[in-house]
Amino acid sequence: MSTSREHKKYEEFEFEDFVADEFFVQWVKSPDENNLHFWQKWLLSNPHKKEVVAEAAGLVRSIEYKEDFEFSDDAYIEVFENILKADQEEAHIPEKSPIKKSRWYTLLSLRSIAAMLIVGFTYLILFNFPQSPDIVEEIAWITKENGGGKKRVVHLNDGTIIHLNSNSAISYPERFTDSLRFVVLEKGEAFFDVAKEERRSFVVQVNDAKVAVLGTSFNVNNRKGKLAVALVSGKVKVNDNQGNQVVLKPMEMIVMEETGLISKQNFDLIQVTGWKDKYLVFTDDDFNSVVQKIESWYGVKVNATGMNRGNWAYTGLYYDESLENVMEGIAQTSRISYKIQGREVYITK
């Protein structure tokens, strides 16, 4: 599909062409490695189409049945049983002897009990996947929250280590259940170094999306309505509330925009996870982004006057550096002046 001819075909596309295109809809509704790769590449070479693509994707995703008809768990099992029962009856109608018949009935009922157990249990696993922490209500939940300028490392009792960034919060149960390790990133950013366990998945819930892993390290950033999951090692599955699922390989990152756009990309390790090792990283950051990072990292308020924010960008790397040294570094290369007074920073041109 990702031939240059296909690539070219979409250049002429407008809103109505995108929404009526099978491959486009497939990408929006069921992103997989194949279509993600194509569309991500295509958008990179056609940046002016970003807006119309976002509009088209938004509409595609918003269409639903007006009336939802839930197929209940009971119905699921009942219909399944009746189907199996029917071919038992079919097969044994010729059996005329009443003794044999009663024996068949015994077998039959045993079989339907077994079927019910199998279905019932499978059902529990596949469909009643915990939606929220309520499922372990008798276990107390702990929340750790960092304000601006504060980071911390949280050690969970399964051996998992969580680095929690500033302006971030995480909740987890006092102890995990036997079947699942479930934590919630309430806001902000965290780096997870998950202790490997074959039997218990580790699931991070962020808004409505879930990140499921089996022992791995990865970064989750949920700020300004944008969710980014970057995988350093192991394997990670990301499910959003639309039913989309993306599997990440090491050094891949998935970004879910507020507009509903999902893209998979590679990432720079230090840029994404450097914060946990005390690296403050700026990569071609615009003025607002630099201000946000400094405010969050040092827990200060930045006030700027007379800045032409439009064509300003800064790149720099600082290891465990003081606010003064970082401000000095930025000032030297970026034509700005600054003044630090207590917890306030003043920037002028």
Added chain:
Amino acid sequence: MNNPSNQSETTFISSKHLETIKVFDKKSDYDIWNAFDQGDEMAFNYIYRTYVKDLFQFGSQYSCDSYLVKDSIQNLFIYLRKKRGSLSKINNIKGYLFKSIQREIIKNIKTKASVETLEENLFENHFLIEVSPEMNIIKGEVETELKLKIQRALNQLTTKQRKVILLFYVEELSYKEIADIMNFSEVKTARKIVYRALASLKELIKPTSY
């Protein structure tokens, strides 16, 4: 389910069952259907698990009588199991099941209501569309208003058009399968319906640029 003596055995079967489901997840519809045809119970299990909810949702668009829809699904699977060994080869299970359940339900409805009533209802308010609030293209105060406008526009389409749209966006069926379900002689008819219906929404979404 509550009998503790059965618990360990159940767990064992289930995990094995889950493994099998994972195996089927990687196979093509053609192969899964073939396995089902040859009597593979896990293949049947997989097909039932994967499609029964969609079948119920789709079937319920024809009739709110949940017993009728449930019976129709049950009859369809009983019929298919009976025909194992001589089922035709198919490349898309969902499309095939949708076409079949539609036939089964219409057949069952007809025995209970007159065709006229059925048609009338079908054209009136079946296959209605909801534009969900997750729609991100619109922000701020106008959101609800615009969402309703789009929803109203879509629901003013004919039942046939709405059905095509739902099969395309919600059920994620290809134009080929939709044409098959709708009895269109040409695949491009399905695409035309989607294209025209959605093109008319363009003006609602971005009135300034067109």
